[in-house]
Amino acid sequence: MKYVEEFRDPALAKGLSDAIARAADPDRTYRFMEFCGGHTHAIARFGLEDLLPGNIRMIHGPGCPVCVLPVARVDAAIALATQHDVILCTYGDLMRVPGSGFRSLTKARAAGADIRMVYSVMDALALARAHPDREVVFFAIGFETTTPPTAVAILQAAKEGLTNFSVHCNHVLTPAAMRAILAGGDTEIDGFVGPSHVSAVIGTGPYVEFTRDHAKPVVITGFEPLDVLQAVLQLVRQVNEGRIEVENEYARAVSDAGNLVAQQMMARVFTLRDRFEWRGLGWVDHSALRLTDAFASFDAERRFALELPTPTENKACACGDVLRGVKTPVECALYGDPCTPENPLGACMVSSEGACAADWTYGRFRREAAS
Amino acid sequence: MTRQVDMSHGAGGRAMARLIDDLFRAALDNPALARGHDAALLDLPPGRVVMSTDSFVISPLFFPGGDIGSLAVHGTVNDIAMGGGVPQALTAGFILEEGFPLADLERIVASMAKAARAAGVSIVSGDTKVVERGKGDGVFINTTGIGVVPDGVTIDPAQAQVGDAVLVSGTLGDHGVAIMASREGLEFGTDLTSDAASLNHMVAAMLRVAPDMRVLRDPTRGGLAAAVNEIAQASGVGIELDEATLPLRPEVRGACELLGLDPLNVANEGKLLAICPPARAEALLQVMQADPLGRDAAIIGRVIDDPRCFVRMRTGLGGARMVDWIAGEQLPRIC
Ligand code: SF4
Numbered sequence: 038m039k040y041v042e043e044f045r046d047p048a049l050a051k052g053l054s055d056a057i058a059r060a061a062d063p064d065r066t067y068r069f070m071e072f073c074g075g076h077t078h079a080i081a082r083f084g085l086e087d088l089l090p091g092n093i094r095m096i097h098g099p100g101c102p103v104c105v106l107p108v109a110r111v112d113a114a115i116a117l118a119t120q121h122d123v124i125l126c127t128y129g130d131l132m133r134v135p136g137s138g139f140r141s142l143t144k145a146r147a148a149g150a151d152i153r154m155v156y157s158v159m160d161a162l163a164l165a166r167a168h169p170d171r172e173v174v175f176f177a178i179g180f181e182t183t184t185p186p187t188a189v190a191i192l193q194a195a196k197e198g199l200t201n202f203s204v205h206c207n208h209v210l211t212p213a214a215m216r217a218i219l220a221g222g223d224t225e226i227d228g229f230v231g232p233s234h235v236s237a238v239i240g241t242g243p244y245v246e247f248t249r250d251h252a253k254p255v256v257i258t259g260f261e262p263l264d265v266l267q268a269v270l271q272l273v274r275q276v277n278e279g280r281i282e283v284e285n286e287y288a289r290a291v292s293d294a295g296n297l298v299a300q301q302m303m304a305r306v307f308t309l310r311d312r313f314e315w316r317g318l319g320w321v322d323h324s325a326l327r328l329t330d331a332f333a334s335f336d337a338e339r340r341f342a343l344e345l346p347t348p349t350e351n352k353a354c355a356c357g358d359v360l361r362g363v364k365t366p367v368e369c370a371l372y373g374d375p376c377t378p379e380n381p382l383g384a385c386m387v388s389s390e391g392a393c394a395a396d397w398t399y400g401r402f403r404r405e406a407a408s
Numbered sequence: 409m410t411r412q413v414d415m416s417h418g419a420g421g422r423a424m425a426r427l428i429d430d431l432f433r434a435a436l437d438n439p440a441l442a443r444g445h446d447a448a449l450l451d452l453p454p455g456r457v458v459m460s461t462d463s464f465v466i467s468p469l470f471f472p473g474g475d476i477g478s479l480a481v482h483g484t485v486n487d488i489a490m491g492g493g494v495p496q497a498l499t500a501g502f503i504l505e506e507g508f509p510l511a512d513l514e515r516i517v518a519s520m521a522k523a524a525r526a527a528g529v530s531i532v533s534g535d536t537k538v539v540e541r542g543k544g545d546g547v548f549i550n551t552t553g554i555g556v557v558p559d560g561v562t563i564d565p566a567q568a569q570v571g572d573a574v575l576v577s578g579t580l581g582d583h584g585v586a587i588m589a590s591r592e593g594l595e596f597g598t599d600l601t602s603d604a605a606s607l608n609h610m611v612a613a614m615l616r617v618a619p620d621m622r623v624l625r626d627p628t629r630g631g632l633a634a635a636v637n638e639i640a641q642a643s644g645v646g647i648e649l650d651e652a653t654l655p656l657r658p659e660v661r662g663a664c665e666l667l668g669l670d671p672l673n674v675a676n677e678g679k680l681l682a683i684c685p686p687a688r689a690e691a692l693l694q695v696m697q698a699d700p701l702g703r704d705a706a707i708i709g710r711v712i713d714d715p716r717c718f719v720r721m722r723t724g725l726g727g728a729r730m731v732d733w734i735a736g737e738q739l740p741r742i743c
Binding site for chain 1: 652668670716718720722723724725726727728729730732
């Protein structure tokens with residue numbers, strides 16, 4: 038892992054920090070949104086706030102897969118697990134996300150539902166092979182990073198003729214969410230720290246269109262702390278010089294075209310939904326994927342009729358505003374009391390990629406000064 | 409056919425007597441056990457007695473660098489040592505699952521015996537129960553131990569004082585990552601082994617140079633983060649760590665990076681955290697580094713004034729962050 042060390046070098050960090058301080062115009066403020074939860078996590082974990090001048094504010098974006106899942110979809114996961122006697126497989130973060138009436142997959146499992154935490158969709162596929170007499174459903178969430186593996190699993194299941202495997206698809210699209218944030222009009226943003234892993238899949242093209250339509254600079258960068266600092270420096274320079282460009286700081290992983298094989302696989306298995314509901318962003322056109330008709334038999338949404346409660350949001354939870362960058366986590370009335378990672382009242386406090394969890398876990402010592 | 413544990417081994421009859429004779433008494437050989445009483449009679453040196461118990465359930469039973477048997481000895485020996493005690497004797501209780509291979513049991517008991525010899529303690533009393541197939545997980549072990557605390561030594565998690573130095577005896581997270589790698593069949597291209605070891609000899613040497621040691625703690629489950637937070641809470645102080653000084657193996661750092669884990673939250677089984685008056689820190693560090701189990705020891709931080717009892721860390725890049733308990737399980741990132 039010498040590779041990682043190179044992106045955590047204190048002297049380089051100091052150099053970047055000084056360069057940012059020199060470049061930043063003291064007579065203005067800079068508001069940059071880091072879209073990805075991975076970046077939010079890195080900023081909090083490495084204390085990068087301390088390396089930026091006070092007039093550069095990082096606004097946490099919605100790039101946290103479980104955070105953006107609306108209550109209705111969480112309810113659907115719980116209903117799948119409790120109404121059809123399936124083995125429901127999901128990434129661990131989803132387990133504790135509250136649905137309507139504070140129900141969660143964790144509680145459903147305690148009540149007897151067969152819910153398995155998996156590390157990858159391939160684990161779910163293996164379960165389907167091992168239990169031919171049971172229906173195995175993979176509850177798929179995530180941005181373009183986790184979509185190709187889901188496509189691979191579906192193609193594999195089709196090839197093997199597995200009839201007891203299906204996917205409840207909640208894969209969402211990054212560029213659509215970036216547009217929706219700006220369309221909302223209530224978040225002031227001067228530029229975006231663009232996704233790393235997502236961009237490795239989709240390439241730089243979608244952001245070129247985005248900057249053209251919305252006149253905001255984007256710097257694509259990795260999840261290492263030096264990557265983030267470098268991206269901030271480039272954003273400051275773009276803003277100062279009045280440039281609006283897509284810059285790719287993460288060329289070691291992201292090419293202009295992205296991963297064509299992954300894109301082709303996604304196109305075979307998935308198609309655009311007309312609209313999809315996001316927590317915080319509401320219904321967004323063309324912002325998510327569903328299975329194509331050719332793979333309809335693997336589509337859990339078509340396979341299992343679900344009786345769903347009328348979704349009830351926790352009114353006091355400010356996750357929606359936090360996800361749009363309108364509020365900071367501490368501005369939520371529930372932050373810290375009673376909402377904590379042990380007792381999460383909203384999705385943003387569950388995942389380590391969530392803005393509330395990152396702030397609570399790494400940053401809360403800043404909030405009230407020690408006496 | 410391979411010999412296996414069956415229900416008769418726990419039934420109190422001849423099969424059990426033979427198992428105990430052949431296996432346990434032979435391997436663990438010591439006068440107290442040889443007497444064959446239900447209760448062991450011990451001659452203890454004068455002093456206050458510390459006592460500790462721990463149960464061990466681990467999968468896999470055998471892992472790189474140890475097994476459930478050695479772990480059961482190290483765990484309780486270390487708990488006694490962290491109380492400032494010189495370990496005197498252990499008891500061991502086994503819950504065996506019907507069908508468990510006797511060869512594996514022999515291996516486990518032999519490894520316990522070896523670990524106990526190295527630590528200089530005897531296993532003086534034992535018990536065996538057998539549960540039906542499916543009602544256990546091969547073998548569960550409980551060990552209980554007692555130790556005697558030398559006069560003048562008082563170790564207590566509530567004793568950390570502002571200005572005290574915080575030391576750790578070696579690289580962090582080795583045990584947790586080794587277990588995770590062998591459990592998940594993860595290939596990191598490395599041969600990491602668990603750090604499981606009894607720390608009592610090193611503690612004895614440490615207490616000789618720093619009899620006014622305030623706190624000792626082995627950062628097992630929950631890792632270093634949990635240990636420092638418990639101490640901060642108990643003592644009503646804050647703790648500040650320096651990330652750049654934390655001893656970490658590159659393989660552990662890399663594995664944690666891949667898995668999205670924080671090495672500060674990962675378990676250790678052969679490391680200790682020590683808090684002592686600042687004037688003692690250097691001498692203590694030298695004693696620790698002179699011990700094979702403390703070669704990578706380091707001063708990693710200091711006790712600070714903070715009524716909120718927060719643990720914070722100056723990051724390697726010059727920023728600051730909290731070091732917190734983890735909530736629930738540690739999960740890999742998906743973004
Ligand atoms: S603090 Fe909790 S309730 Fe408030 S926005 Fe964050 S997750 Fe939601």
